[in-house]
Amino acid sequence: MTEQQPRESHPIRTGDTVRGAANRRGPFRSGERVQLTDESGKMSTITLVDGGEHHTHRGVLSHEQLIGQPEGTVVRNTAGNQYQALRPLLKDFVLSMPRGAAVIYPKDAGQIVTMADVFPGASVVEAGVGSGALSISLLRAVGDEGHVHSFERREEFAEIARGNIETMFGGPHPAWELSLGDLAEELGATEEPGSVDRVVLDMLAPWECLDAVATALAPGGVVICYVATVPQLSRVAEAMRADGRFTEPEASETMVRGWHVEGLAVRPDHRMVAHTGFLIQSRRLADGSPRLAPKRRASKSEYTEDDLQAWTPVALGERIVSDRKLRRTGRDAASLAQHAARADQQIAAGRGTASGAAAAPVDAPDAARSTPPARDTEAGDERHTSGAERGLDD
Missing domain, CATH: 3.10.330.20 (Vcp-like ATPase; Chain A, domain 2)
Structure with a gap:
């Protein structure tokens, strides 16, 4: 009989070299x-x-x-x-952080990270960045050695996302790169062909970017799109099939229903997080390989000019965010990032004291990042459940 050795206890790792740990x-x-x-x-x-x-x-x-x-x-x-x-927790932070554009909710972000198989060290491209909710999940998945390249058309949204990400990680994340501009135009100039592992598109018209995405993706790479409406889902699926460089697309949606559990009173909650958006994903084929599509009965797949008019921002219910609100939200996000940097400085100072070395000074905050008053008022976390209320990040 083999003698069982006592299990060795391991102390909690400090995670000093991992950003935000x-x-x-x-x-x-x-x-x-x-x-x-x-x-x-x-x-x-x-x-x-x-x-x-x-x-x-x-x-x-x-x-x-x-x-x-x-x-x-x-x-x-x-x-x-x-x-x-x-x-x-991450889900709590996302629902209470400053936002300009609506966020991808935790239930969908978790699905994206898992279904797209975003792994440590991966090279990921994201468009658009919105308020930075999905960017945080992607950065956590790829780790400090990976690379997340986010594209955003609007500078106001980019600044809000930057503030939220720096708040979560206590400062700039070494794996994050942010570019202002249209992914369809900028991706080819910033990423080598076949060098990207995963692409996540959260925008109004992802089908416009599929050619650039197919060029940047490595064979076997995954593209996953988050769209809010059925017409968008239909058009991006047909565009993937028509391109010929992607596998047969798969579409899904995720619904989360909580349960009330108290003694013998066990029942579903009266409210649930139902439809927020659709996910559709596909994989990059090797150059020259044909797409193997399942045999099915012929159906209408051609779009008329009237059909194309359905895919406009107004028709799809995109909400317009005022410039005033964006400026205010940007200041809030920057202020929270400044506070998070101060907390991170205290951590660094504690490590420096323990090792006998002085902590490195932190750069003076930008004048725009003003410290909020010491008194705060009660404000509950936002808990939106209506998919119709969600704007489209672009």
Whole structure:
């Protein structure tokens, strides 16, 4: 009988060399985002600042009660109400972060990362970046050694996404590259033919980019498109088939229904996250290889001029975001990124003190990134469930 050896215990890795890992561990620090849940289950997300206070109609909570405390701490405000404090998970961060364009929701981002097989070290191209929600998931999947190249037409959206990504990772991510412009025009000038592993398109008319995508993708590479309406889904599928360099496309949608579980009272929730968008994916064939399509009965696949008029921004329900709102959201995202950089500086300073070395100074923040007032007001996380309300990121 073989003697069983005792299992060796391993300490928690510090993750000093992995971008954003240290930000997810240890006590709360000034500049961090913290999610507060009260006794009724209502959630609020705040940014900790020295001397700050969280004001609600049910009392005041000092930020000093949380700074330096471990995650999972329960504190009381001046009225005796209890709050549970935790760092926001990725899904919580996405639903509460500043946004200009609507985001790809966590249920769809998880499907994209899995279905497209986004692996550590992969080279991924994304268009458009929107508010940066999907970019964060892609960066986490490829890691520091991968490469995510995001294309965005609108500078306002790009700045909001930059602020949100820097807030999540405590500063610029080494694997992220952002380009302003149209992917169909810029991709060939920035990426070598056959050098890209995965392409994710979240835009109004992804079929316009398929030629550039087919050129950049390596054989076997995956292209996955997120579209909001049935006409878009139909047209991008036919465009993939007509191109001839892709496998037969596969389409799906994801619905998530929560359950109420309390004792013997077990039932589905009354609300659910139903349709938000469709996913359609295909893979790049080797040059010269024919597409093997399943045999099916002939159906109408030609589009008339009247059909083409259905694919316009107004007809598809794209919401117009005002310039004023974009500027305000950009300032909010930049301010949160500044606070996250301050928290990251504290982590670096702690490591430098432990090793006897001085921490590297952080560049002075840009004048546009102003520090918000120390007092914050109650604001619950956004929880949108209607796919019809979602605008198209482009």
